[in-house]
Amino acid sequence: MTWQEYQEAVAVLYEQADGFGNVSRNVMAPDKITGQPRQIDVLIEIEAKGHPLKMIVDAKFHAVPIDVREVESVLALADAVGANKAIVVAANGWTEPAKKKADHVGCDLELLSVDEALDLIVPDKWKMCPSCDADCIVLDQEGAVTFEGGAWFWWLAGQCRGCKCARIHCQDCGLKAYIELHASMVCGCGHRWSSTDDGVTIAFFEVDPEW
Known part of the structure; x- marks a missing residue:
């Protein structure tokens, strides 16, 4: 499986979730400070009581658990594009420091194994x-x-x-x-x-x- 296929599977996962807002794949959004385009694996936009909410989902197709630096990079991306929430989907889990960091800032960590990802795109x-x-x-x-x-x-x-x-x-x-x-x-x-x-x-x- 390639990282592009894993990213596609993550998008399919959220597209299949009922009532989860408008889901877009591989979106380019401007950096709120520099104006430069930033790549987002999956963008979820929700209208809640008249207020637009924006969440980014980042797919981490790594052979080992992601560490705290990976979480921090996604948090920085979320801040740069003005997202309200960040979600990280990892193929092989995460370290304990990464979990602590994510919990502290309200970043969701989700596990999607290679087997599960493949079943989404080639059922x-x-x-x-x-x-x-x-x-x-x-x-x-x-x-x-x-x-x-x-x-x-x-x-x-x-x-x-x-x-x-x-x-x-x-x-x-x-x-x-x-x-x-x-x-x-x-x-x-x-x-x-x-x-x-x-x-x-x-x-x-x-x-x-x-x-």
Whole structure:
């Protein structure tokens, strides 16, 4: 998953929240002192009893918990654009000093894991890659074929966007397995599945030479 995708998932999270005001993604707002544009991951604008309220949401796609400096940078951004509240959404949590700082100034810290973020932008069709453990396998390759006699077969598969390790699901025999790039295997139906540079391929009714 990239930081841009994580930022998109955070935006989707707040867009899906009922009654949470007007949600805008990747907004450029002027600095109230310098006038220079400042980038905001997610801007939430609410009208409360005739008073406009502005909240900024900052996505932190870090491999480790965010520290107090990250919280302070978001607070500085909120002040610079005249926001009433700041929210920080982190992929891997936060340190205790960061939590204390946020609590003291009324900044919300929210946890959105990589798994949860991926499910927001690619619902029900992804798996974390067990080979590189750095990106996801999007199950976007599917198809069906009818054989002589009327029997039919359909499958679901995909590859890691990073290392191209494949995930396959044979709907007939029920096999669910991972295949490294340039490797292959035969399922219980006798079909050979291969992970190639161009995607997942299937050769029907082959026999595994090890059998």
